[in-house]
């Protein structure tokens with residue numbers, strides 16, 4: 616009798632030990648710091664030239680291996696990007712457009728056709744990638760929609776991704792959907808949904824206006840309440856519904 620009890624207790628604690636690390640891991644996955652959400656924090660990154668969160672990276676590699684079998688060599692041109700890197704991109708464009716004579720609000724509107732305001736990029740999360748096919752002659756500017764359509768060099772990639780990316784957890788973010796607002800169509804930008812969906816939920820709770828004002832970004836005096844609310848609804852949330 617005693618022996619049976621002992622076995623039961625041992626089994627139970629065995630189960631507890633087996634389950635607990637997993638529980639705490641899952642728990643950890645869904646808690647993000649403000650800094651992580653805005654590109655100033657650290658993750659347990661994988662990848663050398665291009666960094667991604669571990670789960671995103673592992674799934675990406677599986678997808679890449681599958682694509683190679685069909686003669687497509689998926690190459691990453693951008694993955695994780697820090698706040699600092701995004702700030703340089705944004706402020707360079709701001710300077711360029713205002714020097715060309717655009718007023719600040721016009722310059723900002725033009726920038727946010729394709730580029731994000733630092734602190735608001737999905738590339739800050741280590742879950743999103745911009746990809747092309749390395750197995751075809753490389754055009755001068757790789758990230759142009761025309762390369763993914765017609766007889767463009769990335770048509771095979773585009774076609775393969777639309778058949779297979781979802782099964783690896785990857786979804787196109789800025790789809791070519793009629794009446795979608797926010798960022799323009801980006802056939803190269805994919806997000807690993809299991810990791811990015813909870814991050815978006817956490818991100819939605821941040822006070823974006825306050826964060827952007829604190830960061831002293833060029834043009835931030837034009838980030839009014841109505842601008843921020845529109846940016847949030849259109850640029851951040853008007854994306855592929857599979858990622859919401």
Ligand SMILES: [Zn+2]
Nearest residue numbers: 693744745804
């Ligand atoms: Zn991108």
